[in-house]
Amino acid sequence: SLTIGIVGLPNVGKSTLFNALTKNDVLAANYPFATIEPNVGVVGVPDGRLAQLASIFSSERILPATVDFVDIAGIVRGASEGEGLGNKFLANIRESDAICQVIRAFKDENVVHVDGKVSPKDDIETINTELILADLQTIEKVLPRLQKESRIKKDVAPKVKAVEEAKEILERGDTLSSQGILQGSERAELLHDLHLLTTKPFLYVFNVDEDELTDEDFKNTQRALVAPAEAIFLNAKLEADLAELDEEDAMELLESVGAEEPGLATLARVGFNTLGLQTYLTAGPKESRAWTIPKGATAPEAAGVIHTDFQKGFIKAEVISFEDLVETGSVAEARAKGKARMEGKDYVMRDGDVVEFRFNV
Numbered sequence: 451s452l453t454i455g456i457v458g459l460p461n462v463g464k465s466t467l468f469n470a471l472t473k474n475d476v477l478a479a480n481y482p483f484a485t486i487e488p489n490v491g492v493v494g495v496p497d498g499r500l501a502q503l504a505s506i507f508s509s510e511r512i513l514p515a516t517v518d519f520v521d522i523a524g525i526v527r528g529a530s531e532g533e534g535l536g537n538k539f540l541a542n543i544r545e546s547d548a549i550c551q552v553i554r555a556f557k558d559e560n561v562v563h564v565d566g567k568v569s570p571k572d573d574i575e576t577i578n579t580e581l582i583l584a585d586l587q588t589i590e591k592v593l594p595r596l597q598k599e600s601r602i603k604k605d606v607a608p609k610v611k612a613v614e615e616a617k618e619i620l621e622r623g624d625t626l627s628s629q630g631i632l633q634g635s636e637r638a639e640l641l642h643d644l645h646l647l648t649t650k651p652f653l654y655v656f657n658v659d660e661d662e663l664t665d666e667d668f669k670n671t672q673r674a675l676v677a678p679a680e681a682i683f684l685n686a687k688l689e690a691d692l693a694e695l696d697e698e699d700a701m702e703l704l705e706s707v708g709a710e711e712p713g714l715a716t717l718a719r720v721g722f723n724t725l726g727l728q729t730y731l732t733a734g735p736k737e738s739r740a741w742t743i744p745k746g747a748t749a750p751e752a753a754g755v756i757h758t759d760f761q762k763g764f765i766k767a768e769v770i771s772f773e774d775l776v777e778t779g780s781v782a783e784a785r786a787k788g789k790a791r792m793e794g795k796d797y798v799m800r801d802g803d804v805v806e807f808r809f810n811v
């Protein structure tokens with residue numbers, strides 16, 4: 451499955467946040483025998499629709515979609531040159547599908563900042579510079595060979611052009627994902643086998659003091675630093691506390707700081723989106739469940755997520771939109787009112803589809 455790598459300078463609250471993430475581990479709760487890597491936290495994507503489905507179908511349990519967060523230690527200034535845990539760090543980050551930067555905004559004098567002052571803008575620049583330098587190194591290694599090759603093989607020319615363009619962007623100090631050059635997916639494909647770090651989507655977690663959680667001016671200033679990437683505001687210590695509490699006490703604590711949901715819930719939802727994922731729903735007496743598919747997946751591809759045999763033997767999918775199902779109150783009623791659609795193999799799944807697949811075995 452797709453993963454989000456958590457990176458950030460030392461002492462910004464990564465471990466605190468990651469501890470909260472692993473305490474929230476939905477795998478541990480739902481699959482007690484699953485093997486979980488020590489540096490992976492699997493978080494449920496909150497989805498209020500599942501509880502509604504569970505009540506319509508009297509489901510025994512609810513299984514939300516999940517996002518995997520990987521704790522990647524070791525970014526410091528000079529990481530791209532192998533400082534600290536540099537090389538291991540770069541290898542780990544290469545394996546992630548998106549990058550979540552934890553940025554310190556909390557002010558606590560007792561917690562030393564590596565650069566001596568709390569400055570989200572400088573910290574973001576430090577991290578992005580390391581990632582950009584690592585990509586430039588990769589490019590400088592392959593570009594001469596590609597240029598030579600393209601003198602003999604004409605079909606290499608588009609790749610050379612894509613790599614040269616990427617180099618220019620990086621030399622200007624911009625990340626590749628921020629420049630929209632990957633929008634045309636042909637370019638993305640040409641660059642794919644270079645595994646460049648800054649082509650990955652980024653999201654930013656600002657670890658803020660509690661009183662800043664509701665400070666819209668402050669948050670807008672930080673948002674502007676990272677736009678169009680997503681910014682999430684949370685207090686890592688508060689998240690760690692929330693993860694220890696039962697639901698009622700957690701709600702009370704959240705209310706006391708003026709927050710509507712735990713920061714981890716927001717993080718899971720935004721992270722899921724950043725990875726380009728969406729869900730469809732299945733429901734029955736055993737469970738109500740959200741299944742993860744890439745945006746744009748077809749019905750047979752969606753069926754394949756449940757079981758490869760479902761995809762191979764796919765006949766059709768009976769689809770009811772979540773809204774129609776809630777309005778009619780049952781599958782039988784939805785069918786009677788003509789709200790159940792039979793979709794074939796070319797159907798592109800929509801968010802909120804409640805599905806039952808028909809297949810040959």
Ligand code: GDP
Nearest residue numbers: 460461462463464465466556558561685686687
């Ligand atoms: P890491 O090096 O990025 O993994 O940072 P840690 O999670 O180890 O946190 C570094 C120090 O900052 C620890 O003493 C934490 O207790 C403290 N810390 C983490 N998050 C917060 C926060 O939101 N507010 C305050 N005041 N301290 C925090």
